[in-house]
Amino acid sequence: EIHLTQSPSSVSASVGDRVTITCRASQTIGNYLNWYQQIPGKAPKLLIYAASSLQNGVPPRFSGSGSGTDFTLTITSLQPEDFATYFCQQGYSTLLFTFGPGTKVDI
Amino acid sequence: QVQLQESGPGLVKPSETLSLTCTVSGGSISSYYWSWIRQSPGKGLEWIGYISHGGSTIYNPSLKSRVTISIDTSKTHFSLYLDSVTAADTAVYYCARLVDCTKGVCHYGMDVWGHGTTVTVSS
Numbered sequence: 218e219i220h221l222t223q224s225p226s227s228v229s230a231s232v233g234d235r236v237t238i239t240c241r242a243s244q245t246i247g248n249y250l251n252w253y254q255q256i257p258g259k260a261p262k263l264l265i266y267a268a269s270s271l272q273n274g275v276p277p278r279f280s281g282s283g284s285g286t287d288f289t290l291t292i293t294s295l296q297p298e299d300f301a302t303y304f305c306q307q308g309y310s311t312l313l314f315t316f317g318p319g320t321k322v323d324i
Numbered sequence: 325q326v327q328l329q330e331s332g333p334g335l336v337k338p339s340e341t342l343s344l345t346c347t348v349s350g351g352s353i354s355s356y357y358w359s360w361i362r363q364s365p366g367k368g369l370e371w372i373g374y375i376s377h378g379g380s381t382i383y384n385p386s387l388k389s390r391v392t393i394s395i396d397t398s399k400t401h402f403s404l405y406l407d408s409v410t411a412a413d414t415a416v417y418y419c420a421r422l423v424d425c426t427k428g429v430c431h432y433g434m435d436v437w438g439h440g441t442t443v444t445v446s447s
Contacts, residue, residue: 251433260437308432
């Protein structure tokens with residue numbers, strides 16, 4: 218099983234801040250890394266696929282980078298609607314997809 | 325625009341079978357892969373399994389002995405069956421569309437999700 222860790226587990230930020238979240242895989246996964254945003258009470262929403270590709274309709278203040286085992290999600294100029302929990306997910310092992318534990322971004 | 329909607333009982337008794345259906349609207353079910361994921365406070369997001377439009381399935385090894393996912397392409401829905409449930413199966417269950425590649429870039433991400441349905445296992 219490919220295990221994903223995220224840091225930090227939570228971050229306090231303000232509107233306009235730049236926020237960076239990291240995701241580390243227990244083995245190399247190429248660029249098969251996706252990022253999701255989840256607002257409380259809602260389903261996860263795909264933000265970034267293949268480590269750095271922006272999903273249609275997602276604002277460009279979201280960006281992703283990395284390959285291999287270390288990945289980063291960056292939110293530039295945090296907006297009120299961005300306060301949520303962010304998860305990474307690996308799509309490398311198609312026999313067992315796994316998610317990171319999540320990073321909560323709050324005020 | 326494709327939309328997914330989960331349906332099924334919100335309460336299931338221990339040792340019984342959990343049955344959920346995901347209805348696909350606004351697009352064809354006869355392509356892509358279709359997945360089930362659950363979320364509980366104790367375990368975060370847990371992928372359960374997926375099915376292709378042709379009916380091939382892959383299940384999470386930790387649940388494989390109890391899980392069945394089926395698809396009905398003529399009726400545009402797919403279903404989840406989880407046998408012998410316990411309190412540990414209490415969770416919000418989501419269905420989602422699993423995409424293998426986008427614009428030639430492969431990633432196996434889930435780009436469309438249902439709203440989720442809460443299932444509680446209790447007598």
